[in-house]
Amino acid sequence: MPPILQRLQQATKMLSRRKILLLVLGCSTLSLLIHQGAQLSWYPKLFPLSCPPLQDSPPRPKHMTVAFLKTHKTAGTTVQNILFRFAERHNLTVALPHPSCEHQFCYPRNFSAHFVHPATRPPHVLASHLRFDRAELQRLMPPGTVYVTILREPAAMFESLFSYYNQYCPAFRRVPNASLEAFLRAPEAYYRAGEHFAMFAHNTLAYDLGGDNERSPRDDAAYLAGLIRQVEEVFSLVMIAEYFDESLVLLRRLLAWDLDDVLYARLNSRAASSRLAAIPAALARAARAWNALDAGLYDHFNATFWRRVARAGRACVEREARELREARERLLRRCFGDEPVLRPAAQIRTKQLQPWQPSRKVDIMGYDLPSGRAGPATEACLKLAMPEVQYSSYLLRKQKRRGGVRVRPEPVLDNPPPRPIRALPRGHLGH
Ligand SMILES: Nc1ncnc2c1ncn2[C@@H]1O[C@H](COP(=O)(O)OS(=O)(=O)O)[C@@H](OP(=O)(O)O)[C@H]1O
Numbered sequence: 001m002p003p004i005l006q007r008l009q010q011a012t013k014m015l016s017r018r019k020i021l022l023l024v025l026g027c028s029t030l031s032l033l034i035h036q037g038a039q040l041s042w043y044p045k046l047f048p049l050s051c052p053p054l055q056d057s058p059p060r061p062k063h064m065t066v067a068f069l070k071t072h073k074t075a076g077t078t079v080q081n082i083l084f085r086f087a088e089r090h091n092l093t094v095a096l097p098h099p100s101c102e103h104q105f106c107y108p109r110n111f112s113a114h115f116v117h118p119a120t121r122p123p124h125v126l127a128s129h130l131r132f133d134r135a136e137l138q139r140l141m142p143p144g145t146v147y148v149t150i151l152r153e154p155a156a157m158f159e160s161l162f163s164y165y166n167q168y169c170p171a172f173r174r175v176p177n178a179s180l181e182a183f184l185r186a187p188e189a190y191y192r193a194g195e196h197f198a199m200f201a202h203n204t205l206a207y208d209l210g211g212d213n214e215r216s217p218r219d220d221a222a223y224l225a226g227l228i229r230q231v232e233e234v235f236s237l238v239m240i241a242e243y244f245d246e247s248l249v250l251l252r253r254l255l256a257w258d259l260d261d262v263l264y265a266r267l268n269s270r271a272a273s274s275r276l277a278a279i280p281a282a283l284a285r286a287a288r289a290w291n292a293l294d295a296g297l298y299d300h301f302n303a304t305f306w307r308r309v310a311r312a313g314r315a316c317v318e319r320e321a322r323e324l325r326e327a328r329e330r331l332l333r334r335c336f337g338d339e340p341v342l343r344p345a346a347q348i349r350t351k352q353l354q355p356w357q358p359s360r361k362v363d364i365m366g367y368d369l370p371s372g373r374a375g376p377a378t379e380a381c382l383k384l385a386m387p388e389v390q391y392s393s394y395l396l397r398k399q400k401r402r403g404g405v406r407v408r409p410e411p412v413l414d415n416p417p418p419r420p421i422r423a424l425p426r427g428h429l430g431h
Helices: 003-042 076-089 134-140 154-164 180-185 204-208 221-234 241-255 281-290 292-312 314-336 376-384 388-402
Strands: 066-069 146-151 235-240
Touching (some): 076 388, 146 241, 154 204, 154 292, 180 281, 204 292, 221 235, 221 292, 241 314, 292 314
Parallel strands (some): 066 146
C-alpha cells in the first residue's frame, strides 16, 4: 500500500478510536446522569445514597436502661413485649405496677413512683401504661435512662380507641348504635370533660404525654408548641406506629442493640371484622379536627421522624427494616408453624396466649403454639406472643421470687389461666 494510503488508514483508525472513546465516555456520563436523576427523585437531596457507617464505631455496649411511655392504641403492646423479652434475656429488672393498679401504673392518674411494686425497684426497664410525669419518672429511673415513646396517626388511633373502649368510656357509650360517624358529627353532644375515662375520647396522646387534653391548638397555638418542646426535652426517640419497622431500626440504633433484639410478633390487633376496612376521608378529617392537639403532635413528630431517618441514611434504614421483616417472618414460621396466622382468642388453646377481649363486639387476635411443643425454644416463642396482662403477671412473680418474696413456683408453660382480667382500673381510680 502506498505510504499516503497507509497514513490515511492510520488517521481514520485513530479518529474512530477517539470517536469510540468519546462515545463510550458520553454514554457513561449520560447513564450516570439518568441514574442519579432517578435516585434523586426517589431519595431527595436530604437522603444520602449510601449507608453511612453506624455512629457507634468502636461499638457501644447495649444500652440497658429504657423508659417507654406506652401510649394507648399505638402498637405499644408490641414494643412493650420487645422490651420485656430484652429485659429477661439480659437479667434486667422491669418496673411493674403494684397489683392494686392492675397491669397499668394506676392510669389515668398521674404517674407516681408509689405505683411501682417494691420487688421491681430499682428498675432498668419500664414499659407499662402510665400518664407521664417527668419528675416522678426521673425519681424512679436511674440516671442515663433513655426515654422513648410512640405515636399513631390520630384518625386511625381514634377509630381503634372508639372500638376498644366502647363499653368503658361513657362518651362512647352514649352514642346510638356505637356509630363513630355519629360521634364525630357532634362530639360535644356525647363528651363530658373530666368524667371517668374521658381521656379515651379526646386527645388521648396529649393526655398520656402528661398534657391537658382539653386545650385546642386553634385557640392556643402556644400550648401545642410548649407540649412539643417538653416532649422533645425528655424523649430521645418518638416512634411512629405507621412506620413500625423503621421505628425499630432507629430504636435499636439509639440503644446499640442488635437487630435480633427488636424482632417481634404483632400484638393486640383487632380482627378485620372488628374494624373499619378504611376510614372515609371526611371521617378522618373530623377525627383529626376533634383531636386537634393529637394531630398537631403527630404531624410534628412524624416530620422529625423522617428527618432522623434521613440523618441515619434512608437507604440504610430501609435496608435494615427489610432485614428485620425477613428475620421476623422466619421467626414467626419457626414458632407458630409454616403459615403463622393471627387467630381470635376462642381459637387459641394455649391459655397464656389468649389476649384479653374488651367486649363481645371486638375480637382481639393472637398467635397459638403448635401442639405438643416444649423446651427453651418454645418458651421463647411463648414470650414472643404473650399478651400484656399475662406477661406482666409472669414477670412480677418471677421478680418477686428473685427478690426473695415467697410466691408459689410457677412454670412459664402450664401455669393456670390468668384470673379474669379487667383492662383498666375502675371505680376508685378516677382521674
Ligand atoms: N407492629 C405493628 N404495626 C402497626 N400497628 C400495630 C403493630 N402492632 C400492633 N399494632 C396495632 O396497635 C393497636 C394496639 O395498640 P396497643 O397495643 O398500644 O393498645 S393498648 O393501648 O395497649 O390496648 C392495634 O390497632 P387496631 O387493630 O387498629 O386496634 C394493633 O393492630
